[in-house]
Amino acid sequence: MKNMISVIVVIIFCCSILFTTGCKRGESKPAAGLQVVTTLFPLYDFARTIAGDKAQVTMLLPPGVEPHTFEPKPDDMIRISRAGLFIYTNRYMEPWAETVLKGVESRQLRVVNAGERVTYHAASNGADTDAHEEKGGDVHGHGHAGMDPHIWLDFANAAIMIDTILEGFVAADPANGNLYRKNAEGLKVRLVALDQRYRDGLASCTTRKLLHGGHYTFGYLARRYALEYHALSGISSDSEPSAARMTALIRDIKSSGTTYLFAEELLSPRLTETLAGEAGVQVLMLHGAHNLSRDDQTAGVSFFDLMDRNLERLQKGLQCRAK
Numbered sequence: 154m155k156n157m158i159s160v161i162v163v164i165i166f167c168c169s170i171l172f173t174t175g176c177k178r179g180e181s182k183p184a185a186g187l188q189v190v191t192t193l194f195p196l197y198d199f200a201r202t203i204a205g206d207k208a209q210v211t212m213l214l215p216p217g218v219e220p221h222t223f224e225p226k227p228d229d230m231i232r233i234s235r236a237g238l239f240i241y242t243n244r245y246m247e248p249w250a251e252t253v254l255k256g257v258e259s260r261q262l263r264v265v266n267a268g269e270r271v272t273y274h275a276a277s278n279g280a281d282t283d284a285h286e287e288k289g290g291d292v293h294g295h296g297h298a299g300m301d302p303h304i305w306l307d308f309a310n311a312a313i314m315i316d317t318i319l320e321g322f323v324a325a326d327p328a329n330g331n332l333y334r335k336n337a338e339g340l341k342v343r344l345v346a347l348d349q350r351y352r353d354g355l356a357s358c359t360t361r362k363l364l365h366g367g368h369y370t371f372g373y374l375a376r377r378y379a380l381e382y383h384a385l386s387g388i389s390s391d392s393e394p395s396a397a398r399m400t401a402l403i404r405d406i407k408s409s410g411t412t413y414l415f416a417e418e419l420l421s422p423r424l425t426e427t428l429a430g431e432a433g434v435q436v437l438m439l440h441g442a443h444n445l446s447r448d449d450q451t452a453g454v455s456f457f458d459l460m461d462r463n464l465e466r467l468q469k470g471l472q473c474r475a476k
C-alpha cells in the first residue's frame with residue numbers, strides 16, 4: 154500500500170512537471186486566459202459570472218456528488234496545479250484544502266478562501282441553541298470543528314464571498330480588473346434583490362418552524378429570516394441521525410401543526426419520507442446548492458434559480474402570504 158502511494162505521488166509529480174513543460178498527454182497546449190478551479194457550486198456560479206469571457210472557470214465536484222465527503226483525486230490535484238486561481242469555501246466545508254494545497258507544486262497558483270471574512274456560527278438544532286460564533290474561516294485554535302460551513306445561504310455572506318473572490322481575480326489578472334469588478338457588482342445587485350424577495354416572501358407566515366429531514370444546511374438562512382430551524386442530523390451530510398433525534402423531529406412536526414417536512418437534494422429521500430409518513434405530513438424539497446444534479450447542470454441552472462425555487466417551497470411549506 155505504501156509503495157502504491159509512493160507511485161501515485163511520483164505520477165502526480167511527473168504529471169505536473171510534464172504540464173509545466175506543456176506536454177501533458179492529450180493536450181497540445183494549455184488553454185488561454187486565466188484558469189480558475191472552484192470547489193462547490195455557489196463559488197463556481199459566482200466565479201463564472203465574474204469571469205465573463207476572460208477566464209475559464211471549472212468546478213471540482215462532479216455533478217450529483219455529495220460534497221461533504223468529497224476529497225480530490227490525483228487528476229483533481231493536477232487540475233489545481235495547472236490553475237491560476239483556486240477558490241474554496243472554508244476549512245469546515247473542505248477540510249482537505251489546506252493539506253492538499255501544501256502538496257501542489259505551482260508558482261502561479263493563487264488560493265482564495267472565499268469565506269475568510271464571514272462570521273461563522275455553530276450549528277444549533279432548535280432547543281439546544283449554541284450562541285458560539287467565530288469571525289473568519291482561518292482562525293486556528295480549539296473547538297472549531299462544529300462551525301456550520303453553509304455560509305452561502307446567508308445572502309449578505311454571499312456578497313462578502315463575492316468581494317473576496319473578486320480580489321483573487323483582480324490579483325491574478327489585473328489587466329481585466331475593471332470587467333471583473335463590473336460583473337461582481339452586478340452579482341451583488343442581484344443578491345440584494347434576492348434578499349428583498351426573501352424578506353417580503355417570508356414576512357407573514359403561519360409557522361416560522363423550518364423542519365428539515367436532512368443535514369444541518371439552512372442555519373444561516375433561518376437566522377437571517379428569523380425562522381426556527383430544526384434539522385434531522387449534523388452539519389455534514391454523512392452524519393447519522395440518532396433515534397432520539399428522529400423521535401424529537403416527529404414530535405416537533407406534530408406540535409408545530411405544519412403539513413410539510415422539508416427534504417434535501419442529492420440524498421435519498423427515503424428517511425425523510427418515512428419520517429413524514431410517521432408524522433402524517435408531506436415532503437417538500439429544499440436545495441442547499443452545494444452541488445448540482447446532472448439535469449440541473451445541463452439545464453444551466455444558476456444559484457439564483459435554486460434560491461428562488463427554495464423561496465417558493467418555503468412559502469408553501471410555512472404557509473406564507475405574499476406581501
Ligand SMILES: [Zn+2]
Binds near residue numbers: 221368370389390443
Ligand atoms: Zn452541507
